[in-house]
Amino acid sequence: MAHKAGFVNIIGNPNVGKSTLMNAFVGEKLSIITSKAQTTRHRILGIVNGDDFQVLFSDTPGIIKPTYELQQSMMEFVKSAFEDADILIYMVEIGEQALKDDSFFEKIKNSKIPVLLLLNKIDISNQEQLESQVQLWAQKVPNAEIIPISAKEGFQVKEVFDRIIALLPESPPFYPKDQLTDKPERFFINETIREKILLHYKKEIPYAVEVETEEFLEDENIIRVRSVIMVERETQKGIIIGHKGSALKRVGMEARKDLEQFFGKQIHIELYVKVNKNWRSNQNQLKRFGYN
Numbered sequence: 101m102a103h104k105a106g107f108v109n110i111i112g113n114p115n116v117g118k119s120t121l122m123n124a125f126v127g128e129k130l131s132i133i134t135s136k137a138q139t140t141r142h143r144i145l146g147i148v149n150g151d152d153f154q155v156l157f158s159d160t161p162g163i164i165k166p167t168y169e170l171q172q173s174m175m176e177f178v179k180s181a182f183e184d185a186d187i188l189i190y191m192v193e194i195g196e197q198a199l200k201d202d203s204f205f206e207k208i209k210n211s212k213i214p215v216l217l218l219l220n221k222i223d224i225s226n227q228e229q230l231e232s233q234v235q236l237w238a239q240k241v242p243n244a245e246i247i248p249i250s251a252k253e254g255f256q257v258k259e260v261f262d263r264i265i266a267l268l269p270e271s272p273p274f275y276p277k278d279q280l281t282d283k284p285e286r287f288f289i290n291e292t293i294r295e296k297i298l299l300h301y302k303k304e305i306p307y308a309v310e311v312e313t314e315e316f317l318e319d320e321n322i323i324r325v326r327s328v329i330m331v332e333r334e335t336q337k338g339i340i341i342g343h344k345g346s347a348l349k350r351v352g353m354e355a356r357k358d359l360e361q362f363f364g365k366q367i368h369i370e371l372y373v374k375v376n377k378n379w380r381s382n383q384n385q386l387k388r389f390g391y392n
């Protein structure tokens with residue numbers, strides 16, 4: 101059989117389960133997952149290899165109306181995902197109504213490539229609601245193939261994968277067959293730390309945070325990293341650190357646990373907090389953090 105390969109790009113509103121789905125396909129926690137919107141800020145490639153196929157999944161930030169530069173860059177990642185897709189996955193969750201950007205929605209409806217509309221989180225739905233949702237989406241996006249799934253419970257994920265393989269174009273692989281992602285090791289350190297911050301801090305704090313790993317030293321038994329948690333204001337710095345450093349310590353401990361599992365090695369993390377005024381609106385800073 102001829103070799104198949106192509107880009108399968110996952111787009112949709114914030115918090116619908118895009119990252120959960122990509123991780124389920126890849127079988128690794130490449131993307132962080134939280135119940136907060138705007139968890140994913142980058143376009144993250146997750147590669148699934150077989151003898152005669154290579155699927156290049158892209159997880160993307162949830163679609164929003166951008167209000168500051170960082171969010172604009174996030175939407176540029178989404179735009180790029182429309183440009184190179186061989187198959188589009190448009191993910192919606194049960195009960196959701198419309199995409200938060202009309203022009204992206206028009207692109208999906210007028211897509212010349214196959215669109216799989218995945219109706220996610222059916223584990224928290226009932227038969228009646230499910231049927232009415234399928235009808236609603238069939239009307240809204242007539243060109244799409246609708247598949248109800250639960251990314252979290254793994255329900256219908258295998259079926260979607262088989263469908264993707266069937267739709268994939270014939271092509272040689274784009275990446276080496278042992279490669280899992282396009283992101284460097286430091287990226288996963290940064291993201292894991294950011295996940296813990298999304299989980300443990302309220303309101304605006306997680307959105308004002310960026311993480312940068314300044315040092316990554318790996319030897320046979322241990323990885324030593326030093327990472328900076330960047331905030332926008334002095335008051336936020338105090339909140340991140342917490343009483344006698346307890347809050348920051350918790351972030352470090354939880355991140356270490358996850359990362360030891362991810363890298364299969366002992367990890368030592370040194371964390372510190374720095375104020376970087378208005379980095380979210382500063383083009384140069386954004387570039388430095390990998391937002392183009």
Ligand SMILES: Nc1nc2c(ncn2[C@@H]2O[C@H](COP(=O)(O)OP(=O)(O)OP(=O)(O)O)[C@@H](O)[C@H]2O)c(=O)[nH]1
Binds near residue numbers: 113
């Ligand atoms: N009940 C249920 N929850 C789910 C399912 N899939 C994802 N979730 C939850 O939905 C929340 C958001 O999941 P993510 O995978 O981070 O969603 P996302 O679309 O990547 O979110 P952003 O990156 O913020 O756009 C998390 O709390 C997940 O555990 C599902 O199939 N069923």
Ligand SMILES: [Mg+2]
Binds near residue numbers: 118161
């Ligand atoms: Mg995500």
